[in-house]
Each structure stands twice: as C-alpha cells, then as structure tokens.
Amino acid sequence: MIRAENISKSFAGREVLKNISATFEPGKTNLIIGKSGSGKTVFLKCIVGLLEIDEGKIWYGDTLFSKLDFTGKKEIRKEMGMLFQGSALFDSMTVEENVRFPLDMFTRMSEEEKLERVNFCLQRVNIVNSNSLFPAELSGGMRKRVAIARAIALKPRYLFCDEPNSGLDPKTSIVIDELIKEITVELNMTTIVNTHDMNSVMENGEKIIFIEEGEKCWEGCKTEILKSDCKILNDFVFANSLAKQLKASSLEE
Amino acid sequence: MFRFISGFGSYWLLLAKVFARPEKHSIYYRQTMKELVSLGLRSIGITTIISFFMGAVITLQTAYNTENPIYPTYLIGLGCRDAIILEFSSTIVALILAGKVGSSIASEIGTMRVTEQIDALELMGVNSASYLILPKVIATLVFNPFLTLISIVVGIVGGWIAGTAAGVITTQDFIYGIQYAFIPYYITYSLIKTLFFAFIITTVSAFQGYYVEGGSLEVGRASTKAVVYSSVTILLFNVILTQLLLS
Ligand SMILES: Nc1ncnc2c1ncn2[C@@H]1O[C@H](COP(=O)(O)OP(=O)(O)OP(=O)(O)O)[C@@H](O)[C@H]1O
Numbered sequence: 001m002i003r004a005e006n007i008s009k010s011f012a013g014r015e016v017l018k019n020i021s022a023t024f025e026p027g028k029t030n031l032i033i034g035k036s037g038s039g040k041t042v043f044l045k046c047i048v049g050l051l052e053i054d055e056g057k058i059w060y061g062d063t064l065f066s067k068l069d070f071t072g073k074k075e076i077r078k079e080m081g082m083l084f085q086g087s088a089l090f091d092s093m094t095v096e097e098n099v100r101f102p103l104d105m106f107t108r109m110s111e112e113e114k115l116e117r118v119n120f121c122l123q124r125v126n127i128v129n130s131n132s133l134f135p136a137e138l139s140g141g142m143r144k145r146v147a148i149a150r151a152i153a154l155k156p157r158y159l160f161c162d163e164p165n166s167g168l169d170p171k172t173s174i175v176i177d178e179l180i181k182e183i184t185v186e187l188n189m190t191t192i193v194n195t196h197d198m199n200s201v202m203e204n205g206e207k208i209i210f211i212e213e214g215e216k217c218w219e220g221c222k223t224e225i226l227k228s229d230c231k232i233l234n235d236f237v238f239a240n241s242l243a244k245q246l247k248a249s250s251l252e253e
Numbered sequence: 254m255f256r257f258i259s260g261f262g263s264y265w266l267l268l269a270k271v272f273a274r275p276e277k278h279s280i281y282y283r284q285t286m287k288e289l290v291s292l293g294l295r296s297i298g299i300t301t302i303i304s305f306f307m308g309a310v311i312t313l314q315t316a317y318n319t320e321n322p323i324y325p326t327y328l329i330g331l332g333c334r335d336a337i338i339l340e341f342s343s344t345i346v347a348l349i350l351a352g353k354v355g356s357s358i359a360s361e362i363g364t365m366r367v368t369e370q371i372d373a374l375e376l377m378g379v380n381s382a383s384y385l386i387l388p389k390v391i392a393t394l395v396f397n398p399f400l401t402l403i404s405i406v407v408g409i410v411g412g413w414i415a416g417t418a419a420g421v422i423t424t425q426d427f428i429y430g431i432q433y434a435f436i437p438y439y440i441t442y443s444l445i446k447t448l449f450f451a452f453i454i455t456t457v458s459a460f461q462g463y464y465v466e467g468g469s470l471e472v473g474r475a476s477t478k479a480v481v482y483s484s485v486t487i488l489l490f491n492v493i494l495t496q497l498l499l500s
C-alpha cells in the first residue's frame with residue numbers, strides 16, 4: 001500500500017501540486033486522471049521520489065519513504081517498476097539488454113535464467129523475435145510494451161505507469177490496459193496509472209483520483225464516475241458527444 | 254557570479270556521487286571496456302592525423318626561423334622534439350579531444366537526461382552518476398596517456414618527413430637533434446598533464462550533460478558548453494601544472 005499525505009510541490013514559485021492526499025491499494029489498478037498539464041506526471045514522480053516534495057509525507061507500507069536517504073530509498077526502489085511517458089528505454093542497448101539490465105544489476109541469476117526471464121517478460125507483452133533490435137527500430141507501441149517488460153522483470157511490488165496508452169491505436173491501447181490489469185492481480189502489485197484515456201478509465205478504474213490544476217477534486221470508482229455531479233469532473237469525462245449521450249442514458253436508468 | 258559558485262558546488266557534489274562505491278563490479282567493468290573502445294580507440298585516428306601535421310609544421314617553422322649559420326641544424330630536431338613533448342602532444346591533443354570526446358559525452362548524457370533514461374536508472378535504484386560517468390573517467394585516464402605517446406612518436410615522424418622532404422635538415426642531423434640533451438622527465442611531465450586533462454574533459458562534459466533541463470535544444474547547448482568549459486579549464490590547468498612541475 002502506498003499513502004500520500006498532503007503533498008505540495010512548486011516549481012520556481014508556481015504551485016503545481018496543492019495539498020494532495022491519496023491511498024493506493026495493492027492488487028488494484030489505481031488511476032490518476034486529469035487534463036494535460038494538471039500535474040499527473042509531477043504527482044507520480046513525487047510518489048516515486050524522482051522529484052523532491054516541498055511538503056507532505058509518502059508512505060510505502062509502514063516506511064516513511066519521503067524521509068529516507070539515497071541508500072534507504074534504494075532498497076524500496078528495487079521493488080519498483082516504472083513505465084515513463086516517453087518509454088525511456090536505453091538507446092544504446094537492444095531490446096533484450098534493456099529488459100535484462102535490472103536482472104544484471106540486482107540479481108545473481110545465471111545467464112540462462114536471465115535469458116529465460118527476459119523472454120518470459122517479452123512474451124508477456126507480445127514482443128517476439130525482436131530481441132536484437134534497438135529502441136530506435138521499434139514503433140511507439142512496441143517501445144511502451146518493452147518498457148513494461150523491463151518494469152516487471154524483477155517482479156516489482158509497485159508498478160507506476162505514466163500514460164501507458166497515449167499515442168496508441170484503440171486496440172493496442174486496450175491490450176496494454178488488459179496487460180497491466182492482469183499482471184497487477186497476478187503479482188498482487190500496487191499499481192498506479194496516469195491516464196487521460198476514458199476507455200481505460202471505464203475498463204480498469206477500480207479506484208480513480210481526479211486531479212485538476214494540481215488539486216484532487218474527486219475520488220471514486222468507474223461506476224461512480226458516471227453518476228457523479230462534480231462539475232469539473234463531468235466536463236472532463238464527458239468532453240465528447242458520445243460520452244454525453246452515455247451519461248444521459250445512465251441517469252435515466 | 255552566484256551561478257558560477259553554485260555550479261562549482263554542484264560539480265563537486267556530482268563528483269562525490271560518481272566516486273561512491275560501485276554497486277556491481279562486473280557491470281562497471283563491462284561499461285569501462287565499452288568506453289575504452291568508444292572514447293579511446295576511436296580517438297587514435299584524429300590524434301595521429303593532428304600530430305603528424307603538427308610535427309611537420311613545427312619543424313618547418315623552427316627551420317625557417319633559425320636560418321642562421323651560427324645555429325647548427327640539428328637544433329631543428331631538438332626544437333621539434335621538445336615542443337611536441339612539452340606542449341603539443343598533451344595540451345593541443347587534449348583540446349582537440351575536448352572537442353571530440355567532450356561534446357559526445359555531454360550530448361550522450363544530456364539526451365539520456367531529457368528522455369528520462371537517467372530517471373529510469375535512478376528509479377531502479379542505480380546510482381546513475383556513477384554508472385554513466387565513472388567508466389568514462391577510468392577509460393580516458395587509462396587510454397589518454399597512450400594517445401599522448403602515440404602523438405609524440407607520430408609528431409616526431411611528421412617533423413622528420415617534412416624536414417627532409419623540404420630539404421631543411423638531413424636525416425642524420427634530425428636524429429642527432431632528437432637525441433641531443435634529452436630529458437626523460439619531460440615525458441613524465443607530459444603524461445601527468447594528460448591525466449589531469451583527461452579527468453577535466455570527462456567530468457566537466459559529463460557535468461554539463463547530467464544537469465540538462467529541457468529538450469534537444471538544451472542538449473545541443475550543453476555540448477557546446479562542455480567543449481568551451483573543458484577547453485578553458487585545460488588551458489588554465491596547463492599554466493598551473495607547468496609552474497608546479499617545471500619550476
Ligand atoms: N521540471 C519542471 N519545471 C517547471 N515546471 C514543471 C516541471 N515539470 C512540470 N512542470 C509544470 O507542472 C505542470 C504539470 O505538469 P505535468 O507534466 O505533471 O502534467 P501532466 O498532467 O502529466 O500532463 P500530460 O497529460 O500532458 O502529461 C505543468 O504546467 C508543467 O509546466
């Protein structure tokens with residue numbers, strides 16, 4: 001379980017996160033939604049400690065993560081996997097080397113065991129026969145999937161995904177959503193996903209946090225989101241006409 | 254001024270991070286081997302070409318500026334040797350490498366910063382500064398002295414070829430000249446300078462790349478700054494080291 005308490009963060013005097021609190025439970029896909037520029041990425045980077053928070057506390061289980069030093073954080077980080085908004089694969093390494101990197105760095109597995117684990121993870125994300133390609137030779141969706149494979153190589157307890165399906169076609173995007181959901185349950189991970197894709201919200205949203213202008217405006221699950229009367233949330237969720245019709249019909253029921 | 258001091262402070266903090274205890278030696282060893290090839294072996298070509306022409310032009314310059322019968326011609330060989338060993342093979346080669354190696358280090362690390370690859374390393378619990386920079390520092394410290402030795406040899410050969418081809422000195426005189434009053438300590442001096450310069454090139458350039466913020470435009474700027482700052486630092490240390498080592 002991950003708990004964020006009263007997180008605030010500013011850049012050069014501009015407040016990007018304002019007093020956000022949230023709890024993320026294991027075995028669930030926790031979603032953070034919000035408009036572009038609302039502070040989702042910053043929030044996620046604060047949770048994993050890539051950005052220093054100005055105020056507040058971050059707990060991983062019973063450990064106060066935000067107060068740990070580099071060595072202390074390192075222990076918890078070995079149990080984290082993260083998919084960055086731009087994939088962040090290592091350009092100078094092949095697909096196989098990318099996925100193998102965390103294994104090389106933190107395990108004492110033999111070469112065969114590593115290769116087996118790499119191939120297992122790659123298969124899991126439907127990447128086959130591409131082991132020796134470089135990231136520049138992959139499509140955007142393939143890069144995202146390789147990045148997921150790298151993130152799950154060490155069987156993390158915490159998985160963070162920053163916009164796993166932005167820039168993907170609807171079908172691939174569903175495949176990725178399903179995948180994240182499955183491995184979350186399979187490994188009983190605490191998964192946090194940033195997204196502004198309403199499809200994945202309706203698909204995966206067991207727990208949804210809505211951020212607007214750096215403030216948490218709403219919290220709930222996917223069935224509640226259709227019935228919510230929070231004005232800003234409705235403007236965000238029902239931005240297109242199809243969704244508006246959906247809302248109307250769900251209220252009639 | 255404030256920015257300069259705070260930049261200087263972060264440079265030392267980065268160095269402290271770079272020289273923290275490596276987490277896994279086998280990986281650092283592998284990375285160092287890679288860097289030996291990309292920063293070391295791939296610099297042999299340019300070092301050779303530059304040294305050859307430098308040696309040639311120094312010989313001709315010395316010859317045309319000492320066209321006086323009271324100077325024996327073997328002094329041309331001697332002048333060529335000392336100029337190459339004392340200044341050209343260490344300092345000029347270091348300046349050229351600051352351009353080649355420095356900009357490539359800054360842009361490589363800077364690109365990794367703006368595409369979040371450094372964040373990805375940090376998130377895994379890897380000390381990114383040490384993982385990315387230490388192998389480069391070690392590789393250049395190990396390899397650049399060889400580049401300097403190659404440069405000395407090639408420079409003198411260049412001087413000999415140019416000198417004899419232009420007819421300003423005979424082979425016998427040249428060889429006599431390069432052996433005359435030879436002080437072996439000059440080579441040591443040159444190699445010590447090279448070690449300092451190698452350290453400056455890699456750490457200053459890596460520092461510029463590591464703290465890039467923004468996008469590809471800033472990466473370009475960082476790599477320009479890497480070349481400028483490491484060159485200026487090299488020139489400054491050249492004066493300091495010369496005073497310390499030769500006085
Ligand atoms: N390093 C930084 N320095 C200054 N401002 C920043 C920095 N990173 C983010 N911001 C600002 O914080 C705000 C929130 O950015 P963030 O990247 O979290 O948005 P987001 O919700 O992830 O948007 P998107 O959906 O487009 O990815 C933006 O207004 C951005 O300008």
Ligand SMILES: [Mg+2]
Binds near residue numbers: 041042085163
């Ligand atoms: Mg974002």
